[in-house]
Amino acid sequence: MAKQPCAVxxxxxxxxxxxxxxxxxxxxxxxxxxxxxxxAQMTWADIDAVVVGKAPDLFEGVMMPELFLADALxxxxxxxxxxxxxxxxxxxxxxxxxxxxxxxxxERVLTVAFEKQSESNAMWALSIPTPFAMPVHxxxxxxxxxxxxxxxxxxNAPDHIGILVALKDRTNALKNPYAHLHQExxxxxxxxxxxxxxxxxxxxxxxPSSDGACAMVLGSESVxxxxxxxxxxxxxxxxxxxxxxxxxxxKVSPQxxxxxxxxxxxxxxxxxxxxxxxxxxxxVPFSWFEPMWLENLGFAAEGEGWKLVExxxxxxxxxxxxxxxxxxxxxxxxxxxxxxxxxxxALQVRGxxxxxQVDGARLALGHAYGGGSQFFAMWIxxxxxxxx
Amino acid sequence: xxxxxxxxxxxxxxxxxxxxAFEHRVDTQNIGMLDLTISNSAAKAAAAAGVTDDxxxxxxxxxxxxxxxxxxxxxxxxxxxxxxxxxxGALVANPMFSGGLSRIGEAARRIHDxxxxxxxxxxxxxxxxxxxxxCVLEGE
Numbered sequence: 001m002a003k004q005p006c007a008v009x010x011x012x013x014x015x016x017x018x019x020x021x022x023x024x025x026x027x028x029x030x031x032x033x034x035x036x037x038x039x040a041q042m043t044w045a046d047i048d049a050v051v052v053g054k055a056p057d058l059f060e061g062v063m064m065p066e067l068f069l070a071d072a073l074x075x076x077x078x079x080x081x082x083x084x085x086x087x088x089x090x091x092x093x094x095x096x097x098x099x100x101x102x103x104x105x106x107e108r109v110l111t112v113a114f115e116k117q118s119e120s121n122a123m124w125a126l127s128i129p130t131p132f133a134m135p136v137h138x139x140x141x142x143x144x145x146x147x148x149x150x151x152x153x154x155x156n157a158p159d160h161i162g163i164l165v166a167l168k169d170r171t172n173a174l175k176n177p178y179a180h181l182h183q184e185x186x187x188x189x190x191x192x193x194x195x196x197x198x199x200x201x202x203x204x205x206x207x208p209s210s211d212g213a214c215a216m217v218l219g220s221e222s223v224x225x226x227x228x229x230x231x232x233x234x235x236x237x238x239x240x241x242x243x244x245x246x247x248x249x250x251k252v253s254p255q256x257x258x259x260x261x262x263x264x265x266x267x268x269x270x271x272x273x274x275x276x277x278x279x280x281x282x283x284v285p286f287s288w289f290e291p292m293w294l295e296n297l298g299f300a301a302e303g304e305g306w307k308l309v310e311x312x313x314x315x316x317x318x319x320x321x322x323x324x325x326x327x328x329x330x331x332x333x334x335x336x337x338x339x340x341x342x343x344x345x346a347l348q349v350r351g352x353x354x355x356x357q358v359d360g361a362r363l364a365l366g367h368a369y370g371g372g373s374q375f376f377a378m379w380i381x382x383x384x385x386x387x388x
Numbered sequence: 389x390x391x392x393x394x395x396x397x398x399x400x401x402x403x404x405x406x407x408x409a410f411e412h413r414v415d416t417q418n419i420g421m422l423d424l425t426i427s428n429s430a431a432k433a434a435a436a437a438g439v440t441d442d443x444x445x446x447x448x449x450x451x452x453x454x455x456x457x458x459x460x461x462x463x464x465x466x467x468x469x470x471x472x473x474x475x476x477g478a479l480v481a482n483p484m485f486s487g488g489l490s491r492i493g494e495a496a497r498r499i500h501d502x503x504x505x506x507x508x509x510x511x512x513x514x515x516x517x518x519x520x521x522x523c524v525l526e527g528e
Contacts, residue, residue: 067514071416077432080414080519 005385006101007224007231008346009108010040010217016180016331019118020211025065026072032213032336033073033112040217041228044074047217048106053083053093053113054335055370058125060116073112085239087140087283087370089113090214090338091377094366095237097218098379102234107220114213115333122209122334138198140285141206143372145198147251148288152200154252157291157306162205163191164309165287166329170204172316173326175355180210180331205287212333214340221385232346232381235363236267244372251373257296260376264365265298268380273298273365277380279321279348279358280365281341285328290314294322297367316356324348324356338368342379349383389493405499405507405525409437412521419516427463430512430520434464437508437522444470445504448491450511452478459517460510474498487511492523499527 012035014020014028023031029052037043050073052066062068066082073080083093090113097111123139151157170186173179194204224231240260242249249255261273270276282297284290291305299320300308308314314322323329325344328337345364347353353361363382369375397404413429413436415422422428434440439447447470451457457472466472475494478487488511495509505527513519 064514067414067518068417070414070518071418075414076416077413077428079412081412 003102004104005221005224006098006234007219008216008234008343008350008381009219009224009227009231010036010038010042011343011347012036012039012215013178013340013343014212014214015178016210016212016333018180018209018211020116021118025060025114025116025119026069028116028211028213029069029112029114030072032114032215033110036110036215036217039229040219042108042217047074047078047108047110049079049081049100049109050075051081051083051093051097051100051109051111053089053111053339055086055089055115056084056125059120059122059334061120074110085370085375085377087285087334088338088368088375088377089370090336090340091342091366091368091379092239092338092375094216094339094342095239095377095379097216098234098237101218101220107223109218110215111218111339112213112215113336113339115335116211117209117333118211141198141201144286145201147373148286148292149200151252151288151292155291155303155306159200160192161291161306161309162200162202162287163188165284165290166191166205168315169284169287169323169327169329172324172356173330176325176330177354178331179326180208180212181326201286201288207285207328207332208330210331210333212331212336214336214343216339216343216346230350230352230383232349232383233385234379235382235386236264236380237378238263238267239375239377241375244374252292253296253302254373254376256374257293257369257376260378261297264378264380268363268382268386270380274300274320276363277320277365278361278363279324279345280367281325281327281344282322282367283328283338283341283369284323285332287329290322293367297365316358321358324353324358338370338377341368342366345379345381349381389489401500403500403502403527405496405527407523408526409522409524411436412519414514414519417514417518422516424516425459427459427517427520430460430463430517433520433522437524439508439522439524440465442506444506444508446471446474446495446498446507448475448477448495448507448509449473450478450488450491452482452487454479456512456517464522488513488521495523495525499525502527
């Protein structure tokens with residue numbers, strides 16, 4: 001069925017930090033939302049509907065936070081929709097917001113995703129036994145470390161790949177004023193010598209815990225064409241899911257991820273992703289996930305992702321820059337992390353990414369995953385309006 | 389609930405319940421700013437969905453507390469000619485997070501079985517009817 005064209009008109013991010021004690025949850029959201037509205041040259045009154053996303057309620061211990069945040073989000077008297085797909089939620093939220101424009105339901109949609117980890121304990125929330133669900137003891141790292149080990153064994157990858165990714169992302173973060181971690185003294189040796197947390201994942205190969213919010217204003221074709229600033233056209237959106245505890249799930253390269261990316265490539269007419277995609281923002285909470293996802297996303301053949309990393313192809317000046325923003329490795333407000341990936345791709349194809357701008361970025365892939373590699377959400381945005 | 393578009397719906401269902409309008413609105417949770425004897429968000433959603441314009445055979449309201457039905461009827465302009473919550477609604481069964489979907493399902497069922505031509509399912513969320521959703525369904 002034919003979709004209406006949709007574009008990102010505005011992007012807003014908060015400064016990401018371990019503790020944003022200067023703002024409440026509502027204040028955090030407004031900081032991002034107001035910046036997105038300013039970027040879009042709009043006011044709250046211009047917005048038709050609000051779509052908000054965050055990770056599990058248990059993280060901050062607030063049940064259905066969208067209800068108490070309704071007025072802070074400027075949603076009073078308007079449609080307000082909350083999306084929840086664990087760590088991938090920021091991406092899913094953007095896709096749902098885009099669908100409201102693509103379906104012709106709304107002209108201007110504000111979408112916001114957030115997490116205030118300082119008011120929560122994600123490690124605890126992920127580790128307590130909840131009914132009908134496998135407890136993820138020792139937080140996300142304890143859950144994902146065996147998958148990384150399986151990847152290293154299968155791909156016969158050398159130990160330093162995780163260090164290289166961490167070094168790249170933390171170095172990129174120095175060019176991103178919003179990034180949580182600004183490690184001026186970051187070095188290969190410091191990462192290598194950091195404490196082993198969940199073997200084979202070292203402390204410095206792990207994402208931080210952050211407070212933060214990210215927002216975007218999405219607009220219809222007529223709204224986008226009236227924009228004075230460059231916009232990012234949505235070329236493809238897709239989401240795919242599989243059961244976390246499915247016995248035959250391939251944790252190293254989940255089928256849902258492969259299906260999801262195949263669908264966005266199909267929609268965007270991408271047949272050779274490594275050549276056609278100019279840059280990607282990929283959800284990499286532990287550095288080893290970069291080579292794993294490079295393979296899952298078809299940028300490298302199976303077992304070859306780590307070679308792409310080692311070659312420097314994913315560096316800011318490489319063939320396929322990955323996470324020039326510093327990625328999840330440098331800022332991780334969980335519920336927002338997926339949307340930050342999507343928003344950064346929009347900034348890149350708009351040419352507004354500042355110091356971490358990729359030269360000539362015209363087509364970009366945003367990726368998010370969550371829930372024990374269960375949920376996948378992706379989009380492709382471009383500087384040109386899709387022709388189909 | 390299974391949704392299908394266009395001719396596919398006609399192929400798999402002898403009398404599909406067509407979604408004619410789907411609207412939702414939220415109010416602030418600051419109840420000090422609200423008149424709790426009315427529901428602005430319900431009125432806005434119903435008006436946007438065209439509930440007040442036309443005849444409605446059945447309205448399945450999600451009213452977990454009995455007084456909420458009175459507020460909702462008034463807000464949405466539901467008159468005496470409309471059968472209200474014939475399923476018994478949330479007062480007889482309230483699996484909270486599917487309570488709203490049940491109302492839409494019951495409203496669709498009356499189209500499917502041919503006992504109504506135009507129905508409405510409603511869902512609410514939050515304290516004091518903070519958020520309200522309206523789905524208007526019709527036969528061919």
